[in-house]
Amino acid sequence: MPEFGFVTEYTVGHVTFERLLREAAAADPTVAASWFAMTYPPRGLVERRLPGLRSNWSLRASFRARRLLAMHRRPWDALLFHTQTASLFSRDVMRRVPTVISLDATPVNLDEVAVGYDHAVGGRRVEAAKRAVVAGALRSAAGLVAWSEWVRASLIDDYGVDPAVIRLIPAGTSVPAAPPVREARERPRVLFVGGNFARKGGETLLRAVDGLDVDVHIVTQSQVAPRAGVTVHNDVRPGSAVLHELYADCDLFVLPTAADASPHVVLEAMAVGLPVVSTRVGAIPEMVADGETGLLTAPNDTDAVRAAIERLLDPALRARLGRAGHARAAERFDAARNARGVLDVMADVSRAR
Structure with missing residues (x-):
């Protein structure tokens, strides 16, 4: 039975994705799963006191993920990081264990909508350094799951990722066989x-x-x-x-x-x-x-x-x-099918090793 580890960014819309992925893994009797949810608030004295960790979500999530993976090290057949935010300090882990990174947006994607997120874009040198760090993590992964063509294009154009390792699998939701019947109202x-x-x-x-x-x-x-x-x-x-x-x-x-x-x-x-x-x-x-x-x-x-x-x-x-x-x-966008697709990518990278 393959054993998969899941490091998930447990914030905003990613909470729903994690739940759907858990349901898919639980429905597969051939998969054993370990879960590490990265909640947003700082945890522990180190995260609360060190300014870099306290104020920077990417550093905090990556630091915490690295510690958890070291504490709970198991003979995983494959790992999944969702998203790349928590993967930055785990390149050595990704060299040992076939790893998939799933993401709904690259940092460059987020820069495109920076104003709406109140997200500051640094100077050219700062952004180039950040891009190099992220690119190193992305290229250390055996497989990447892009939620959209918007993400896929950024992975290739902005981070130099080999298109052959990218799978386009959108997020999913539970879809009923038929939508509810709605009667016309005077006030919609x-x-x-x-x-x-x-x-x-x-x-x-x-x-x-x-x-x-x-x-x-x-x-x-x-x-x-x-x-x-x-x-x-x-x-x-x-x-x-x-x-x-x-x-x-x-x-x-x-x-x-x-x-x-x-x-x-x-x-x-x-x-x-x-x-x-x-x-x-x-x-x-x-x-x-x-x-x-x-x-x-x-x-x-x-x-x-x-x-x-x-x-x-x-x-x-x-x-x-x-x-x-x-x-x-x-x-x-069927949740069961698309989440199953993510598990299939993990199985593929495990077999390829």
Whole structure:
């Protein structure tokens, strides 16, 4: 029985990916799995007191992963790092154990949307040094799983990775056999799901719906001032029954995000037949087929978001785009199939050794 080790970045949208990967591994009786979840807050005296570790997530995650792998060293047949953030100090481990790195965005990808993430881009020399460190970790891996073509292109063009070691496997979600049946309402219900209300375009949404005959449901961890026609849900957790009920009970999904990679909530909306309004950032254009499964706008364009929502006040158009979104999710973004694909890549690199 092969034994696989999983070092996972357990933050924001990666929490859902880790859960889906665990489910796939648990469903395979031929795989034994060890899990090391990298939670964001500093842990222990060293992480809390050393300025470099306390303030830098990449250094903190890589330091912690290196320590855990050394403490729990086992005869793994393969390792997986998700994402490259935790892999920087483990190149020697990757030389001993065939390793796969899975990633939703490279650092250069994130630099493209730096403003939205409040992410500082350093000077040319600093960025060149950072790129060299990341490239060293990426090239030490026996295989790479890119969530999107956006990521795959950056791996090749920005980090010099051999295209032959890259597998394109998108993130996945649970896709029901058929989406819920939705009856036409006089006031359609708009759903927004985003932990970071500002970055995910929440204010753009509120401006866009001002004066429209819709009800808005907002799922977020941020505090949002109450207003007529808007219901804010601050206590809804990812994957919860309440969240599933909101997806089923709303009529369209709007995420006018200013900066993103591959937001899992877009896949969840498509899976239950909700037409999606979102933006052309990150890998979203690879997820949402503009005009077929949803409508895409430029980020921070309130007028365009409003126009897209107004178009989707038509029940027939919502139904058509929703059906197409469900079909696209089933074809490309099925969680069980895509997570199984990641395990297959780990098995492949193990056998190749």
